[in-house]
């Protein structure tokens with residue numbers, strides 16, 4: 001059992017002031033794997049006080065000291081590679097290959113890239129008759145979801161450390177153990193007492209408390225739009241800066257000249273990776289009407305080729321959803337798609353026949369989808385793809401942008417000018433052209449209701465800083 005009923009406050013694990021606990025389950029076995037404390041307001045106040053006390057000295061550490069600290073964290077994180085992969089696989093139900101190649105690797109890259117970005121980062125700059133100073137924002141509150149337990153925590157922690165901002169983290173209650181491992185990793189790497197604090201507990205007590213706390217200066221949140229809205233409203237009471245990384249309904253625009261098999265593979269990876277529980281996943285494949293038959297044949301084959309099953313097996317590529325609630329939500333969307341008149345090309349409701357235990361769903365592809373259908377407009381957070389046809393490029397872009405979201409976009413094809421035209425005209429924060437590789441220096445964040453602010457690299461560091469202009473001192 002992974003039970004740990006303590007919170008990490010002022011450099012040590014201390015007991016909760018409350019007695020309630022939260023059970024954590026392995027979504028592949030439905031078994032309890034451990035318990036955490038359901039923290040109280042008093043626990044949160046202690047953590048905020050520790051972070052506040054750490055602020056004067058930590059905010060004055062030099063850039064070089066913080067680069068060293070981030071590099072030490074990356075090394076210690078690397079030392080804990082196998083344990084991190086195990087814990088992610090168990091609490092998220094993520095296939096071991098994805099736990100390693102996506103989850104573990106993304107966390108490592110955030111620490112490494114923040115250290116690199118810091119090397120070229122300027123905290124002071126003369127501009128004409130004024131000087132710009134960038135100063136740590138104060139105490140940061142970090143609230144993270146369950147779908148990427150080391151990615152979202154690490155990018156926020158790395159940004160805060162790079163900027164000299166002490167922090168309080170509340171990880172998701174369904175995936176707290178990887179975050180708790182990070183507390184030990186940071187302590188071993190030499191993060192000073194009080195700089196990193198972790199309080200477990202419900203969103204309604206600890207998350208809500210963070211967003212309202214008068215001594216927290218900035219909240220960085222990743223999760224649902226509904227909670228993002230609450231955080232913004234709460235933050236408004238003390239005019240707190242907030243960064244929100246919320247949902248998405250990202251388009252994959254397939255050009256006429258694209259290789260349909262390659263395009264289908266991109267679509268399949270997007271919808272199957274992390275069992276579709278990815279805010280930036282391409283969930284709408286927007287394809288030329290003239291290529292409908294070829295794309296549908298290829299996408300059916302590409303999605304079917306994903307092995308799903310036991311996350312501990314190396315050949316498994318897709319695991320279960322995180323919880324029964326998430327399973328029910330995804331089922332209801334599949335039912336809605338059928339009811340709305342979309343055609344089921346693959347999958348459907350119910351569990352895969354051979355996987356009765358675990359929150360497994362059938363990978364599902366809908367064709368003949370129109371963009372006004374609920375399945376094309378709402379975030380499903382499961383392996384459900386909507387295929388929508390277009391007749392010309394203007395229509396493709398109109399469909400791509402006809403959404404409340406704007407987190408990511410994808411375009412596949414050959415003609416460079418057309419690729420650039422589509423990339424430039426999708427209203428979203430991160431666009432991938434063909435098989436463009438993830439760059440951890442590139443800013444990540446959304447337009448429209450996908451959020452406010454950016455994470456990763458130097459843009460991520462900026463979020464944890466205030467900007468001061470000084471007149472009369474510049475040389």
Ligand SMILES: NC(=O)C1=CN([C@@H]2O[C@H](COP(=O)(O)OP(=O)(O)OC[C@H]3O[C@@H](n4cnc5c(N)ncnc54)[C@H](OP(=O)(O)O)[C@@H]3O)[C@@H](O)[C@H]2O)C=CC1
Pocket residue numbers: 143144145146147170171172173174201202203204206207208209211222223224225227228230231245246247248278279329379380381
């Ligand atoms: N953008 C993204 O990456 C994500 C988007 N989602 C979307 O949200 C849907 C629901 O997922 P869900 O887990 O419920 O996401 P939530 O937004 O509820 O949870 C995200 C984080 O916020 C916390 N939280 C919950 N309520 C509050 C509150 N009132 N104030 C402050 N923090 C709070 C949660 O705590 P606790 O864990 O204790 O509930 C968790 O740490 C998904 O189906 C998906 O569509 C979900 C996860 C990530």
Ligand SMILES: CCCCCC/C=C/C(=O)O
Pocket residue numbers: 102147148151152222277278279280438
């Ligand atoms: C393989 C790259 C996956 C990028 C996922 C980024 C984060 C998504 C999320 O927070 O849901």
